[in-house]
Amino acid sequence: MRSYLLALLVMLVLLSGCQSTEQPLQPSDTPQAPIIFNHFKATANTPPPLADSSQKKQTSQLATQQATKQPQANNRNQDLWQHIANNLTIEVYLNKALNKRIAWYSKQPNYLQIVSARAAPYLYHIVSKIEQRKLPMELALLPFVESDFRPTISSSEQAVGVWQLVGATAHHFGIKSDQWYDGRKDVLASTDAALAYLEYLHKRFDGNWLHALAAYNSGEGRVKRAIAENKKRGKSTDYWSLKLPKETSEYVPKLMALSYLVQHPKHGLIRPKLANKALTTELNVGQQFDFSVIANLSGIGRSQLHKLNPGYLKNQSSPNGPHTLLLPLQQQSLLSSQFFKNNFTGEYTVKKNDTLYSIARRFGLSVKKLKAINNKHSNLIGIGETLLVGQPRTMPDSLMIDYRISPYLEQNEVAIPTIAIQYQIKPGDTIWGISQLYDVPHSDLAQWNKLTASSILTPGTQLVLHLPQATKTVSHIHNDGLLSELEKTLKQPH
Numbered sequence: 001m002r003s004y005l006l007a008l009l010v011m012l013v014l015l016s017g018c019q020s021t022e023q024p025l026q027p028s029d030t031p032q033a034p035i036i037f038n039h040f041k042a043t044a045n046t047p048p049p050l051a052d053s054s055q056k057k058q059t060s061q062l063a064t065q066q067a068t069k070q071p072q073a074n075n076r077n078q079d080l081w082q083h084i085a086n087n088l089t090i091e092v093y094l095n096k097a098l099n100k101r102i103a104w105y106s107k108q109p110n111y112l113q114i115v116s117a118r119a120a121p122y123l124y125h126i127v128s129k130i131e132q133r134k135l136p137m138e139l140a141l142l143p144f145v146e147s148d149f150r151p152t153i154s155s156s157e158q159a160v161g162v163w164q165l166v167g168a169t170a171h172h173f174g175i176k177s178d179q180w181y182d183g184r185k186d187v188l189a190s191t192d193a194a195l196a197y198l199e200y201l202h203k204r205f206d207g208n209w210l211h212a213l214a215a216y217n218s219g220e221g222r223v224k225r226a227i228a229e230n231k232k233r234g235k236s237t238d239y240w241s242l243k244l245p246k247e248t249s250e251y252v253p254k255l256m257a258l259s260y261l262v263q264h265p266k267h268g269l270i271r272p273k274l275a276n277k278a279l280t281t282e283l284n285v286g287q288q289f290d291f292s293v294i295a296n297l298s299g300i301g302r303s304q305l306h307k308l309n310p311g312y313l314k315n316q317s318s319p320n321g322p323h324t325l326l327l328p329l330q331q332q333s334l335l336s337s338q339f340f341k342n343n344f345t346g347e348y349t350v351k352k353n354d355t356l357y358s359i360a361r362r363f364g365l366s367v368k369k370l371k372a373i374n375n376k377h378s379n380l381i382g383i384g385e386t387l388l389v390g391q392p393r394t395m396p397d398s399l400m401i402d403y404r405i406s407p408y409l410e411q412n413e414v415a416i417p418t419i420a421i422q423y424q425i426k427p428g429d430t431i432w433g434i435s436q437l438y439d440v441p442h443s444d445l446a447q448w449n450k451l452t453a454s455s456i457l458t459p460g461t462q463l464v465l466h467l468p469q470a471t472k473t474v475s476h477i478h479n480d481g482l483l484s485e486l487e488k489t490l491k492q493p494h
Helices: 002-019 080-086 096-106 111-132 137-147 167-172 187-204 209-218 220-232 246-263 291-298 302-308 331-336 338-343 356-362 367-373 431-438 442-448 485-491
Strands: 281-284 324-327 346-349 386-389 418-424 462-468
Touching: 080 111, 080 137, 080 246, 096 246, 111 137, 111 187, 111 246, 137 187, 137 209, 137 246, 167 187, 187 209, 209 220, 209 246, 281 331, 291 302, 291 338, 302 324, 331 338, 331 367, 356 367, 367 386, 431 442, 431 462, 442 462
Parallel strands: none
Antiparallel strands: 281 324, 346 386, 418 462
16 A cells, blocks of 8 residues: 555656646747847936837847848838838847937937928839838938938039939949939939949848948948958957947948937927828830920929939930939829820730730730720720820930020039028027028038037037029029929928
8 A cells, every 4th residue: 555655646746747847939939039238228318229128139249240120011001101110120229329319310300301301202212112122121211311312412522312322333333424414313213223232232241231331331341441450359340349430430320310210209300291102203205305395295394303303414314315204293193194195105906815914015014004004994905996005106306305496495504603601600509400591411511610410509609601602594594483293292281
């Protein structure tokens, strides 16, 4: 009996031990990421971390092995800025540099609203290109950091456009440039080149986006030398540990701070409202064109066409192309417009065995576009039916003007003179605020006065501004009173 009781007791102990073993991980029990130790401790007066503080963080090499969140599944929000915020993926945590930049932006609460108005005709297209390439959404904010989204701006280093591309880089990545056209000022063409360059840098720096972004600003060689120097000294090679030029050391924090505030606008930056749809459509005219002719045919003001297409340096496109125009119309509106039907479509009679797919393929269209041109809602077509197709039927010289008989259209190529004025700083003034008052880039204002973006302005001291003289060219006279429909749309309250 004793041996039986002893055996029963042993069995109970063994069963109890089995029940206490660790259970398999359930889907909700996924392992946490390694811990990141912040280089800077946030206080009650600083915003929360850039990533959710409830998540455990990675090792101190936060910038060397850059983790990315998965963007929200193709759930496109009706507001483009909300969509951008939802899909920002690079995880970086607060440090002194980021808090400094967040504080700087917070002093300019209207910054994003002002610059978003400039970006509105292009931003949807830029976001789409980034998504097509499966790149981080943060790159959509880079033109804001680079140029405050000014397509024609040039730096002291001869970097041009919203992406601030230098000539050699632009040429290497397929940008055309001649006396007629500078693709660096063409927002969408320069976007393709800039994203291709960033993809290249991302690969060159072994998938580290912070290194790639630093190289985009200061050059691949400079960042590689900084990494090599840290390796030689046994130091960390993450972005935050590298010795880089002052501009570059502030460049990445500026981008990441802007990314943070787009996600958390309650911390000081008003996030604008913008419809999550294309406000403009690209049209390949297919031949050399004159802006005045396109303006006359389309009913779109010539000044508006030039403003949307700053890559064109004259009133004509180059004989060698490109011949693509950005128009202030949504695609459906363009395809159904009389302008498009009259000048950029031909007719095709449906034959036996034809399908919408075969016809679309023959004329280089998508089925969706072919249906849109013909206001079709189904795929049914009948033999003998006449369809409009995207085959230009304009004459080769029908979009040009003989400038010998139209001298008033000739381009004024004389450099615009400037005048230096003095501005006395008042209490509460900021570099950004003064730059917006006079419509000059804040980077230029800082450069003219040997200041940095974070310089303290002392009331009573003088700043110098170089402003264009109020000259009025002949071409300007013919454009008085024209206000773009797109601008009108953007000024309407959302």
